[in-house]
Amino acid sequence: MKIKADTGRCVGAGMCALTLPEVFDQSEDDGTVEVLDPEPPAERAAAVRRAVQLCPSGALSLDSIEE
Protein backbone atom coordinates (compact mmCIF):
# COMPACT_ATOMS: atom_id res chain seq x y z
CA MET A 1 0.00 0.00 0.00
CA LYS A 2 1.31 3.41 -0.99
CA ILE A 3 -0.16 6.72 0.19
CA LYS A 4 -0.43 9.61 -2.23
CA ALA A 5 -1.08 13.09 -0.90
CA ASP A 6 -2.06 16.06 -3.02
CA THR A 7 -1.05 19.10 -0.97
CA GLY A 8 -2.75 21.33 -3.53
CA ARG A 9 -6.12 19.91 -2.53
CA CYS A 10 -5.39 19.62 1.19
CA VAL A 11 -7.31 22.14 3.33
CA GLY A 12 -5.31 21.52 6.50
CA ALA A 13 -8.27 20.20 8.48
CA GLY A 14 -5.98 17.79 10.29
CA MET A 15 -8.28 14.76 10.26
CA CYS A 16 -5.39 12.60 9.05
CA ALA A 17 -2.92 13.78 11.70
CA LEU A 18 -5.60 13.39 14.36
CA THR A 19 -6.55 9.86 13.32
CA LEU A 20 -3.12 8.44 12.59
CA PRO A 21 -0.28 10.63 13.88
CA GLU A 22 2.23 7.84 13.23
CA VAL A 23 1.68 8.23 9.50
CA PHE A 24 0.45 11.79 8.94
CA ASP A 25 1.63 15.19 10.11
CA GLN A 26 0.91 18.76 9.03
CA SER A 27 3.43 21.33 7.84
CA GLU A 28 4.32 24.02 10.38
CA ASP A 29 3.98 26.51 7.59
CA ASP A 30 0.59 26.15 5.98
CA GLY A 31 -0.89 23.17 7.81
CA THR A 32 -0.99 20.96 4.71
CA VAL A 33 -0.42 17.24 5.00
CA GLU A 34 3.00 15.65 5.34
CA VAL A 35 3.14 11.91 4.96
CA LEU A 36 5.66 10.57 7.46
CA ASP A 37 5.36 6.99 6.30
CA PRO A 38 4.20 6.74 2.67
CA GLU A 39 4.40 2.93 2.63
CA PRO A 40 2.99 1.91 5.99
CA PRO A 41 3.18 -1.73 7.15
CA ALA A 42 0.24 -4.02 6.41
CA GLU A 43 -1.02 -4.01 10.01
CA ARG A 44 -1.76 -0.29 9.61
CA ALA A 45 -3.80 -0.78 6.43
CA ALA A 46 -7.22 -0.52 8.06
CA ALA A 47 -6.30 2.61 10.02
CA VAL A 48 -4.78 4.21 6.92
CA ARG A 49 -7.94 3.48 4.94
CA ARG A 50 -10.00 5.10 7.67
CA ALA A 51 -7.83 8.23 7.64
CA VAL A 52 -8.06 8.47 3.86
CA GLN A 53 -11.86 8.12 4.11
CA LEU A 54 -12.06 10.85 6.74
CA CYS A 55 -10.04 13.40 4.78
CA PRO A 56 -12.60 16.06 3.86
CA SER A 57 -10.89 17.38 0.75
CA GLY A 58 -10.03 14.22 -1.15
CA ALA A 59 -6.32 15.04 -0.86
CA LEU A 60 -5.36 11.49 0.13
CA SER A 61 -5.47 8.39 -2.02
CA LEU A 62 -4.11 4.86 -1.93
CA ASP A 63 -2.18 2.85 -4.46
CA SER A 64 -2.74 -0.73 -3.45
CA ILE A 65 -2.11 -2.71 -6.63
CA GLU A 66 0.54 -4.88 -5.00
CA GLU A 67 -1.68 -5.95 -2.11
Place this chain on the structure above:
Amino acid sequence: MTEATPRLSTFPLARERTFDPPDELARRRAEAPLQRMTYGDGHEGWLATGYAESRAILADARFSTRPELMHSALPQRVELRRDPLPPGFFLQMDPPDHTRYRRLLTGQFTVRRMKQLEPRIHDITQSRLDAMEREGAPADLVRSFALPIPSLVICEMLGVPYEDREKFQHDSSVILDLEASTDEIRTAMYDLLAYLSELVAAKRKDPGDDMLSGLAASEELTDAEIAGMGLLLLIAGHETTANMLGLGTFALLTNPRQLAVVRDDPDAVENAVEELLRYLSILHIGPTRTALEDVEIGGTLIRAGETVTLSLGAANRDPERFEGGDTLDVTRSAQGHLSFGHGIHQCLGQQLARVEMRIAYPALLRRFPGLRLAVPPEEVPMRATSAVYGVRRLPVLW
Protein backbone atom coordinates in the same frame (compact mmCIF):
# COMPACT_ATOMS: atom_id res chain seq x y z
CA MET B 1 -45.30 3.63 -4.23
CA THR B 2 -47.07 5.65 -1.58
CA GLU B 3 -48.00 9.23 -2.24
CA ALA B 4 -45.21 11.55 -1.06
CA THR B 5 -46.07 13.91 1.79
CA PRO B 6 -46.52 17.53 0.66
CA ARG B 7 -43.39 19.49 -0.04
CA LEU B 8 -41.88 21.47 2.83
CA SER B 9 -42.01 25.21 2.42
CA THR B 10 -39.59 26.19 5.18
CA PHE B 11 -36.85 24.39 6.99
CA PRO B 12 -38.30 23.01 10.26
CA LEU B 13 -36.61 24.49 13.34
CA ALA B 14 -39.07 23.75 16.18
CA ARG B 15 -37.97 20.79 18.27
CA GLU B 16 -40.29 18.41 20.08
CA ARG B 17 -37.55 17.27 22.46
CA THR B 18 -34.59 19.25 23.79
CA PHE B 19 -31.77 17.17 22.32
CA ASP B 20 -33.37 15.81 19.15
CA PRO B 21 -33.66 17.55 15.79
CA PRO B 22 -37.24 18.32 14.73
CA ASP B 23 -39.19 15.07 14.08
CA GLU B 24 -40.18 16.35 10.66
CA LEU B 25 -36.56 15.98 9.52
CA ALA B 26 -36.42 12.31 10.54
CA ARG B 27 -39.72 11.70 8.75
CA ARG B 28 -38.38 13.35 5.63
CA ARG B 29 -35.14 11.36 5.84
CA ALA B 30 -37.05 8.07 6.02
CA GLU B 31 -39.13 9.12 3.03
CA ALA B 32 -36.36 10.51 0.79
CA PRO B 33 -32.95 11.59 2.11
CA LEU B 34 -32.70 14.19 -0.65
CA GLN B 35 -35.99 15.82 -1.55
CA ARG B 36 -37.54 18.93 -2.97
CA MET B 37 -38.19 21.92 -0.71
CA THR B 38 -39.76 25.26 -1.61
CA TYR B 39 -37.69 28.22 -0.41
CA GLY B 40 -38.64 31.55 1.17
CA ASP B 41 -38.43 33.35 -2.17
CA GLY B 42 -40.38 30.68 -4.07
CA HIS B 43 -37.28 28.88 -5.36
CA GLU B 44 -37.76 25.14 -5.92
CA GLY B 45 -34.68 23.76 -4.22
CA TRP B 46 -33.69 20.79 -2.07
CA LEU B 47 -33.47 19.48 1.48
CA ALA B 48 -30.77 16.91 2.32
CA THR B 49 -31.22 14.83 5.48
CA GLY B 50 -29.32 11.61 4.67
CA TYR B 51 -25.73 10.97 5.73
CA ALA B 52 -24.40 9.68 2.41
CA GLU B 53 -26.14 12.41 0.41
CA SER B 54 -24.93 15.19 2.74
CA ARG B 55 -21.38 13.94 2.66
CA ALA B 56 -21.42 13.66 -1.13
CA ILE B 57 -22.77 17.20 -1.54
CA LEU B 58 -20.23 18.74 0.85
CA ALA B 59 -17.34 16.95 -0.85
CA ASP B 60 -18.36 18.01 -4.36
CA ALA B 61 -16.60 21.04 -5.86
CA ARG B 62 -19.54 21.59 -8.20
CA PHE B 63 -21.44 23.07 -5.27
CA SER B 64 -20.77 26.67 -4.26
CA THR B 65 -21.10 28.50 -0.92
CA ARG B 66 -21.39 31.96 -2.50
CA PRO B 67 -24.27 33.88 -0.92
CA GLU B 68 -25.27 35.65 -4.13
CA LEU B 69 -26.14 32.28 -5.73
CA MET B 70 -28.00 31.02 -2.72
CA HIS B 71 -31.69 30.95 -1.91
CA SER B 72 -32.64 31.03 1.75
CA ALA B 73 -34.74 28.29 3.31
CA LEU B 74 -35.89 30.83 5.89
CA PRO B 75 -38.07 33.72 4.66
CA GLN B 76 -36.49 36.28 7.03
CA ARG B 77 -32.99 35.74 5.60
CA VAL B 78 -33.86 36.19 1.94
CA GLU B 79 -32.81 39.82 1.67
CA LEU B 80 -29.44 39.43 3.40
CA ARG B 81 -28.15 37.16 0.67
CA ARG B 82 -27.86 40.15 -1.63
CA ASP B 83 -25.59 42.16 0.66
CA PRO B 84 -21.97 42.32 -0.47
CA LEU B 85 -19.83 39.80 1.38
CA PRO B 86 -17.24 41.33 3.73
CA PRO B 87 -13.77 40.85 2.16
CA GLY B 88 -11.90 37.95 3.78
CA PHE B 89 -15.07 36.11 4.90
CA PHE B 90 -13.91 32.92 3.21
CA LEU B 91 -16.63 30.63 4.61
CA GLN B 92 -18.77 31.96 1.78
CA MET B 93 -16.19 31.90 -1.00
CA ASP B 94 -15.25 29.22 -3.55
CA PRO B 95 -11.72 28.38 -4.70
CA PRO B 96 -9.42 30.02 -5.58
CA ASP B 97 -10.41 32.90 -3.23
CA HIS B 98 -11.32 30.48 -0.45
CA THR B 99 -8.02 28.64 -0.81
CA ARG B 100 -6.01 31.84 -0.65
CA TYR B 101 -7.47 33.01 2.66
CA ARG B 102 -7.77 29.61 4.32
CA ARG B 103 -4.14 28.72 3.51
CA LEU B 104 -2.97 31.80 5.38
CA LEU B 105 -4.54 30.36 8.55
CA THR B 106 -4.26 26.57 8.38
CA GLY B 107 -0.70 26.56 9.75
CA GLN B 108 -2.03 28.11 12.97
CA PHE B 109 -4.73 25.47 13.56
CA THR B 110 -2.84 22.20 13.08
CA VAL B 111 -3.27 19.27 15.45
CA ARG B 112 0.24 19.94 16.81
CA ARG B 113 -0.31 23.68 17.35
CA MET B 114 -3.51 23.00 19.22
CA LYS B 115 -1.74 20.45 21.44
CA GLN B 116 0.72 23.18 22.37
CA LEU B 117 -2.19 25.27 23.61
CA GLU B 118 -3.33 22.58 26.05
CA PRO B 119 -1.54 23.94 29.15
CA ARG B 120 -2.96 27.42 28.57
CA ILE B 121 -6.50 26.09 28.04
CA HIS B 122 -6.10 23.99 31.16
CA ASP B 123 -5.10 27.12 33.17
CA ILE B 124 -8.03 29.13 31.82
CA THR B 125 -10.39 26.28 32.71
CA GLN B 126 -9.04 25.94 36.24
CA SER B 127 -9.30 29.67 36.89
CA ARG B 128 -12.95 29.66 35.76
CA LEU B 129 -13.64 26.74 38.09
CA ASP B 130 -11.89 28.58 40.97
CA ALA B 131 -14.08 31.62 40.30
CA MET B 132 -17.22 29.47 40.33
CA GLU B 133 -16.18 27.96 43.65
CA ARG B 134 -15.49 31.39 45.13
CA GLU B 135 -18.78 32.85 43.98
CA GLY B 136 -20.73 29.79 45.11
CA ALA B 137 -23.84 28.00 43.88
CA PRO B 138 -26.17 28.50 42.13
CA ALA B 139 -24.41 29.64 38.97
CA ASP B 140 -25.30 30.08 35.32
CA LEU B 141 -22.90 27.68 33.67
CA VAL B 142 -23.05 29.58 30.37
CA ARG B 143 -21.85 32.88 31.83
CA SER B 144 -19.39 31.43 34.29
CA PHE B 145 -17.87 28.58 32.29
CA ALA B 146 -19.10 27.65 28.81
CA LEU B 147 -18.82 31.09 27.21
CA PRO B 148 -15.70 32.51 28.93
CA ILE B 149 -13.39 29.58 28.10
CA PRO B 150 -13.64 29.66 24.28
CA SER B 151 -13.98 33.46 24.28
CA LEU B 152 -10.76 33.90 26.24
CA VAL B 153 -8.94 31.41 24.03
CA ILE B 154 -9.98 32.94 20.70
CA CYS B 155 -9.33 36.47 22.02
CA GLU B 156 -5.80 35.54 23.00
CA MET B 157 -5.16 33.79 19.69
CA LEU B 158 -6.49 36.65 17.57
CA GLY B 159 -5.25 39.48 19.78
CA VAL B 160 -8.73 40.85 20.56
CA PRO B 161 -8.94 42.47 24.03
CA TYR B 162 -11.17 40.28 26.24
CA GLU B 163 -12.43 43.45 27.97
CA ASP B 164 -14.42 44.13 24.80
CA ARG B 165 -16.31 40.85 25.11
CA GLU B 166 -19.73 42.35 25.82
CA LYS B 167 -19.61 44.07 22.49
CA PHE B 168 -18.54 41.13 20.34
CA GLN B 169 -20.59 38.57 22.25
CA HIS B 170 -23.68 40.71 21.75
CA ASP B 171 -23.00 41.37 18.05
CA SER B 172 -22.27 37.70 17.30
CA SER B 173 -25.46 36.52 18.95
CA VAL B 174 -27.48 38.98 16.85
CA ILE B 175 -25.74 37.80 13.66
CA LEU B 176 -26.62 34.19 14.52
CA ASP B 177 -30.20 34.96 15.58
CA LEU B 178 -32.45 33.51 12.88
CA GLU B 179 -35.26 35.82 13.97
CA ALA B 180 -33.29 39.07 14.00
CA SER B 181 -34.38 41.58 11.37
CA THR B 182 -32.24 42.27 8.34
CA ASP B 183 -31.40 45.70 9.73
CA GLU B 184 -30.39 44.35 13.12
CA ILE B 185 -28.08 41.82 11.50
CA ARG B 186 -26.53 44.40 9.18
CA THR B 187 -25.94 46.80 12.06
CA ALA B 188 -24.29 44.12 14.21
CA MET B 189 -22.14 42.93 11.33
CA TYR B 190 -20.88 46.36 10.28
CA ASP B 191 -20.39 47.35 13.89
CA LEU B 192 -18.19 44.34 14.54
CA LEU B 193 -16.30 44.85 11.27
CA ALA B 194 -15.64 48.49 12.14
CA TYR B 195 -14.37 47.44 15.56
CA LEU B 196 -12.05 44.84 14.03
CA SER B 197 -10.78 47.23 11.33
CA GLU B 198 -9.75 49.70 14.00
CA LEU B 199 -8.02 46.95 15.89
CA VAL B 200 -6.14 45.84 12.76
CA ALA B 201 -5.03 49.41 12.04
CA ALA B 202 -3.72 49.66 15.61
CA LYS B 203 -1.84 46.38 15.21
CA ARG B 204 -0.14 47.58 12.05
CA LYS B 205 1.37 50.39 14.09
CA ASP B 206 2.05 48.39 17.22
CA PRO B 207 2.07 44.65 16.44
CA GLY B 208 1.70 42.02 19.15
CA ASP B 209 2.37 38.29 19.17
CA ASP B 210 -1.06 37.33 17.85
CA MET B 211 -2.86 36.18 14.72
CA LEU B 212 -4.26 39.55 13.59
CA SER B 213 -0.79 41.13 13.92
CA GLY B 214 0.70 38.20 12.01
CA LEU B 215 -1.77 38.68 9.16
CA ALA B 216 -1.13 42.42 9.15
CA ALA B 217 2.63 41.80 8.92
CA SER B 218 2.30 39.64 5.81
CA GLU B 219 1.56 42.77 3.69
CA GLU B 220 -0.49 40.55 1.42
CA LEU B 221 -3.85 41.58 2.85
CA THR B 222 -5.77 44.83 3.24
CA ASP B 223 -7.10 45.90 6.64
CA ALA B 224 -10.62 45.13 5.44
CA GLU B 225 -9.66 41.59 4.45
CA ILE B 226 -8.03 40.95 7.82
CA ALA B 227 -11.08 42.36 9.60
CA GLY B 228 -13.33 40.00 7.59
CA MET B 229 -11.17 36.99 8.46
CA GLY B 230 -11.15 38.15 12.09
CA LEU B 231 -14.95 38.45 12.05
CA LEU B 232 -15.31 34.86 10.85
CA LEU B 233 -12.81 33.52 13.40
CA LEU B 234 -14.23 35.50 16.29
CA ILE B 235 -17.83 34.42 15.70
CA ALA B 236 -17.06 30.83 14.72
CA GLY B 237 -14.47 30.57 17.48
CA HIS B 238 -16.53 31.29 20.56
CA GLU B 239 -20.25 30.71 19.97
CA THR B 240 -19.78 27.17 18.70
CA THR B 241 -17.60 25.69 21.43
CA ALA B 242 -19.53 27.66 24.06
CA ASN B 243 -22.76 26.01 22.98
CA MET B 244 -21.19 22.58 22.83
CA LEU B 245 -19.97 23.04 26.42
CA GLY B 246 -23.33 24.33 27.67
CA LEU B 247 -25.59 21.94 25.79
CA GLY B 248 -23.20 19.02 26.28
CA THR B 249 -23.14 19.50 30.05
CA PHE B 250 -26.95 19.67 30.05
CA ALA B 251 -27.12 16.42 28.05
CA LEU B 252 -24.71 14.71 30.45
CA LEU B 253 -26.62 15.94 33.51
CA THR B 254 -29.75 14.28 32.17
CA ASN B 255 -27.80 11.06 31.39
CA PRO B 256 -26.00 10.29 34.68
CA ARG B 257 -24.45 7.04 33.45
CA GLN B 258 -22.89 8.78 30.47
CA LEU B 259 -21.76 11.60 32.72
CA ALA B 260 -19.98 9.15 35.02
CA VAL B 261 -17.98 7.77 32.07
CA VAL B 262 -16.76 11.24 31.06
CA ARG B 263 -15.93 12.13 34.68
CA ASP B 264 -14.21 8.91 35.70
CA ASP B 265 -12.48 7.50 32.64
CA PRO B 266 -9.85 9.76 31.07
CA ASP B 267 -9.42 7.31 28.19
CA ALA B 268 -13.07 7.65 27.25
CA VAL B 269 -13.06 11.43 26.89
CA GLU B 270 -11.79 11.68 23.30
CA ASN B 271 -14.53 9.42 22.06
CA ALA B 272 -17.17 11.02 24.27
CA VAL B 273 -16.44 14.41 22.73
CA GLU B 274 -16.98 13.02 19.21
CA GLU B 275 -20.25 11.41 20.30
CA LEU B 276 -21.46 14.65 21.91
CA LEU B 277 -20.60 16.48 18.68
CA ARG B 278 -22.56 13.92 16.68
CA TYR B 279 -25.54 13.63 19.01
CA LEU B 280 -25.96 17.37 19.59
CA SER B 281 -25.09 18.62 16.07
CA ILE B 282 -25.38 22.24 17.20
CA LEU B 283 -25.55 23.76 13.72
CA HIS B 284 -29.31 24.24 13.68
CA ILE B 285 -29.68 24.63 9.93
CA GLY B 286 -27.37 24.07 7.00
CA PRO B 287 -24.76 24.23 5.62
CA THR B 288 -26.30 25.43 2.35
CA ARG B 289 -24.86 24.97 -1.13
CA THR B 290 -25.88 25.88 -4.69
CA ALA B 291 -25.11 23.72 -7.73
CA LEU B 292 -22.83 25.43 -10.26
CA GLU B 293 -23.68 22.78 -12.86
CA ASP B 294 -26.02 19.79 -13.06
CA VAL B 295 -24.95 17.22 -10.44
CA GLU B 296 -26.28 13.74 -9.75
CA ILE B 297 -26.33 12.76 -6.09
CA GLY B 298 -27.39 9.17 -5.35
CA GLY B 299 -29.49 9.02 -8.49
CA THR B 300 -31.16 12.40 -8.00
CA LEU B 301 -30.40 15.20 -10.44
CA ILE B 302 -29.77 18.62 -8.93
CA ARG B 303 -29.76 21.22 -11.66
CA ALA B 304 -27.38 24.15 -12.01
CA GLY B 305 -28.62 27.08 -9.93
CA GLU B 306 -30.61 24.97 -7.46
CA THR B 307 -29.92 25.40 -3.74
CA VAL B 308 -29.62 22.52 -1.25
CA THR B 309 -30.05 23.02 2.49
CA LEU B 310 -28.57 20.28 4.66
CA SER B 311 -29.45 19.21 8.17
CA LEU B 312 -26.31 17.93 9.87
CA GLY B 313 -28.46 16.90 12.82
CA ALA B 314 -30.55 14.61 10.62
CA ALA B 315 -27.50 13.29 8.73
CA ASN B 316 -25.69 12.49 11.98
CA ARG B 317 -28.60 10.35 13.12
CA ASP B 318 -29.14 8.55 9.83
CA PRO B 319 -29.75 4.91 10.86
CA GLU B 320 -27.92 3.83 7.69
CA ARG B 321 -24.73 5.24 9.17
CA PHE B 322 -25.17 5.38 12.97
CA GLU B 323 -27.20 2.57 14.48
CA GLY B 324 -29.43 3.74 17.30
CA GLY B 325 -28.30 7.26 16.50
CA ASP B 326 -31.06 8.88 18.53
CA THR B 327 -29.38 7.65 21.71
CA LEU B 328 -26.39 9.34 23.32
CA ASP B 329 -23.77 6.65 23.83
CA VAL B 330 -20.36 8.06 24.67
CA THR B 331 -18.75 4.66 24.14
CA ARG B 332 -19.82 4.27 20.49
CA SER B 333 -17.49 5.21 17.66
CA ALA B 334 -18.87 8.46 16.32
CA GLN B 335 -16.00 8.87 13.87
CA GLY B 336 -17.14 10.20 10.54
CA HIS B 337 -19.84 12.46 11.99
CA LEU B 338 -20.51 15.61 10.00
CA SER B 339 -20.74 18.12 12.86
CA PHE B 340 -17.70 20.01 11.59
CA GLY B 341 -18.92 19.76 8.01
CA HIS B 342 -17.03 17.99 5.23
CA GLY B 343 -15.21 19.03 2.07
CA ILE B 344 -13.01 22.08 1.65
CA HIS B 345 -14.94 24.18 4.18
CA GLN B 346 -14.66 21.59 6.94
CA CYS B 347 -14.20 23.49 10.18
CA LEU B 348 -10.84 25.20 10.43
CA GLY B 349 -11.11 25.42 14.21
CA GLN B 350 -12.09 21.79 14.86
CA GLN B 351 -8.81 20.77 16.48
CA LEU B 352 -9.05 23.77 18.81
CA ALA B 353 -12.67 22.96 19.67
CA ARG B 354 -11.69 19.34 20.40
CA VAL B 355 -8.89 20.38 22.77
CA GLU B 356 -11.19 22.83 24.55
CA MET B 357 -13.93 20.23 25.05
CA ARG B 358 -11.57 17.42 26.03
CA ILE B 359 -10.19 19.61 28.79
CA ALA B 360 -13.31 21.43 29.94
CA TYR B 361 -15.92 18.65 30.35
CA PRO B 362 -13.93 16.36 32.65
CA ALA B 363 -12.41 19.29 34.58
CA LEU B 364 -15.90 20.60 35.39
CA LEU B 365 -17.31 17.21 36.33
CA ARG B 366 -14.34 16.39 38.55
CA ARG B 367 -14.28 19.72 40.35
CA PHE B 368 -18.00 19.49 41.13
CA PRO B 369 -18.92 15.80 41.49
CA GLY B 370 -22.33 16.89 42.81
CA LEU B 371 -23.09 19.11 39.80
CA ARG B 372 -26.83 19.18 39.06
CA LEU B 373 -29.50 21.36 37.47
CA ALA B 374 -30.92 24.10 39.70
CA VAL B 375 -34.23 24.06 37.79
CA PRO B 376 -36.34 21.28 36.24
CA PRO B 377 -34.92 20.36 32.80
CA GLU B 378 -37.98 21.67 30.96
CA GLU B 379 -37.32 25.14 32.42
CA VAL B 380 -33.84 25.49 30.91
CA PRO B 381 -34.17 28.23 28.24
CA MET B 382 -33.04 26.99 24.83
CA ARG B 383 -31.59 28.89 21.86
CA ALA B 384 -34.49 27.77 19.73
CA THR B 385 -34.04 30.42 17.07
CA SER B 386 -30.28 30.66 16.74
CA ALA B 387 -28.21 29.30 13.86
CA VAL B 388 -26.16 27.63 16.62
CA TYR B 389 -28.36 25.62 18.98
CA GLY B 390 -27.69 25.46 22.70
CA VAL B 391 -28.84 26.70 26.10
CA ARG B 392 -29.32 30.39 26.83
CA ARG B 393 -28.63 29.80 30.51
CA LEU B 394 -27.87 26.66 32.48
CA PRO B 395 -28.62 27.19 36.19
CA VAL B 396 -26.58 24.68 38.21
CA LEU B 397 -25.88 23.73 41.83
CA TRP B 398 -23.17 21.55 43.34
